[in-house]
Amino acid sequence: MSDHDPASAVQPPGPTTLSADARYRYARQLRLPGVGIEGQQRLAAASVLVVGAGGLGAPALQYLAGAGVGRVGIVDFDRVQAPDLHRQPLYGETALGRLKVEAAAERLADLNPLVRVEPHATVLSPANALGLVANYDVILDGSDNFATRYLVNDAAVRSGRPVVYGAIHRYEGQYCVFNWNGGPTYRCLCPTPPPDAQAPSCSEAGVLGVVAGLVGVQMAWQALAIILEQTVSASGRLTLFDLASGRTTTIGVQRREEQVARAMKGPLGESEHYAGPLSVCAAPDDLEVGAADVLDGWTPGEGGGTIAVVDVREAGEEVFGVPIEAPRVPASMLPARVDLLPSAPLVVLCCETGGRSLAAAARVRSENGAARVKSLRGGLLALDAERMRRGPGGM
Amino acid sequence: MKTVQMFGMIAELFKTDRLACDLPADATVETLRRHLAALKPQLSDMQYAVALDHEIADDTAPIDSAADIAVLPPFAGG
Numbered sequence: 001m002s003d004h005d006p007a008s009a010v011q012p013p014g015p016t017t018l019s020a021d022a023r024y025r026y027a028r029q030l031r032l033p034g035v036g037i038e039g040q041q042r043l044a045a046a047s048v049l050v051v052g053a054g055g056l057g058a059p060a061l062q063y064l065a066g067a068g069v070g071r072v073g074i075v076d077f078d079r080v081q082a083p084d085l086h087r088q089p090l091y092g093e094t095a096l097g098r099l100k101v102e103a104a105a106e107r108l109a110d111l112n113p114l115v116r117v118e119p120h121a122t123v124l125s126p127a128n129a130l131g132l133v134a135n136y137d138v139i140l141d142g143s144d145n146f147a148t149r150y151l152v153n154d155a156a157v158r159s160g161r162p163v164v165y166g167a168i169h170r171y172e173g174q175y176c177v178f179n180w181n182g183g184p185t186y187r188c189l190c191p192t193p194p195p196d197a198q199a200p201s202c203s204e205a206g207v208l209g210v211v212a213g214l215v216g217v218q219m220a221w222q223a224l225a226i227i228l229e230q231t232v233s234a235s236g237r238l239t240l241f242d243l244a245s246g247r248t249t250t251i252g253v254q255r256r257e258e259q260v261a262r263a264m265k266g267p268l269g270e271s272e273h274y275a276g277p278l279s280v281c282a283a284p285d286d287l288e289v290g291a292a293d294v295l296d297g298w299t300p301g302e303g304g305g306t307i308a309v310v311d312v313r314e315a316g317e318e319v320f321g322v323p324i325e326a327p328r329v330p331a332s333m334l335p336a337r338v339d340l341l342p343s344a345p346l347v348v349l350c351c352e353t354g355g356r357s358l359a360a361a362a363r364v365r366s367e368n369g370a371a372r373v374k375s376l377r378g379g380l381l382a383l384d385a386e387r388m389r390r391g392p393g394g395m
Numbered sequence: 396m397k398t399v400q401m402f403g404m405i406a407e408l409f410k411t412d413r414l415a416c417d418l419p420a421d422a423t424v425e426t427l428r429r430h431l432a433a434l435k436p437q438l439s440d441m442q443y444a445v446a447l448d449h450e451i452a453d454d455t456a457p458i459d460s461a462a463d464i465a466v467l468p469p470f471a472g473g
Binding site (some may be wrong): 052054055056057141142143144145146149166167168169172174188189190192194198200201205207212238240242245247249250251252253254 | 400402403404412441442444446449450451465467468469470471472473
């Protein structure tokens with residue numbers, strides 16, 4: 001297989017025939033024109049890597065596994081939290097606090113034991129992206145940050161893999177197939193990584209579960225269409241919809257060779273500044289502190305210990321956020337009101353996901369040189385996950 | 396007068412998903428970007444794509460003949 005020939009990324013079916021089990025399980029889709037025994041064998045011989053087992057990845061995984069894609073990889077470092085469940089019905093109460101890849105693998109094994117699920121409980125990083133991406137035929141990008149999206153794009157362009165892209169914002173969803181059969185890449189739509197602050201995450205902006213479900217299921221179909229060699233309707237066609245207004249639009253994206261070349265240039269992830277996320281593109285080491293360190297050294301409700309935690313979310317935001325017993329200094333007031341910060345030797349600023357708190361810590365640092373002010377890496381969601389990992393009484 | 400369709404954060408910034416813009420006859424995508432940034436200065440730092448008649452367009456593309464103009468900020472959520 002040529003490294004840069006996406007058309008050949010899907011392996012032809014092997015000489016196997018379908019077992020009686022498989023014929024019965026897939027009876028309804030085997031009757032479809034465009035699937036049949038040959039299509040089912042193509043699915044069984046194919047592999048899909050789902051990046052992010054969240055709002056987009058979770059519904060996609062259910063339909064990919066249900067359809068009988070032979071090998072399904074899942075990359076996610078996160079744990080299941082209660083605010084995920086409204087849009088990630090792959091998980092339930094019993095999965096709370098567990099690694100998403102583990103909970104998903106169990107559920108999918110129950111859904112379809114004929115599928116091999118490969119959990120990768122890791123952050124997709126410049127160090128592992130090429131190895132992971134090249135090991136699968138089709139890549140689904142269901143990540144929630146720009147850094148991972150550019151990393152997926154660049155790794156896929158380098159290894160000649162098609163990418164099924166999907167993203168959501170509140171009531172709006174969009175999806176597109178990139179790098180398939182000489183089509184455009186993600187950079188042909190968005191040439192340069194924007195700062196993560198330009199597009200808030202679902203945790204911060206809010207998201208409707210059905211929007212994530214609709215995009216995730218469309219993504220699953222586009223991956224199946226690639227494998228089944230059916231019309232890949234979303235290749236180079238960005239579809240946007242807004243459930244609030246009912247508007248749906250399709251936009252053509254042309255391949256731009258200079259953007260393809262940018263994806264190929266230099267060491268992966270170092271060819272330019274990746275604007276986040278914190279987990280992929282580490283902030284300066286001394287500007288962040290991990291959730292485990294905070295839980296080890298902080299007594300909630302106390303401002304005078306070695307670590308003081310400050311909630312920098314804006315007023316009212318905590319109503320729907322992770323609860324925390326800590327004084328509030330909204331990020332919008334920093335660095336102007338740095339005098340409101342506690343006098344502890346280490347002051348840890350935290351917001352929901354760690355983006356705004358990092359920006360606030362950086363502003364305080366550059367204006368006041370206050371090295372004792374840092375940001376909670378991954379935000380209060382990471383703190384909550386670490387609490388759950390430690391179990392009851394594990395503060 | 397051109398009607399520009401807005402999506403995502405840009406629609407939220409303008410509090411509408413359809414904005415009427417008075418642009419000169421020789422306006423390009425770049426002219427539209429400057430026009431929007433004059434209305435909302437935050438836009439001058441934001442990256443977004445512009446589509447003319449349902450195709451992503453370069454900054455130098457003329458706008459006058461386009462029947463459909465869309466302003467598309469990137470979405471990160473997933």
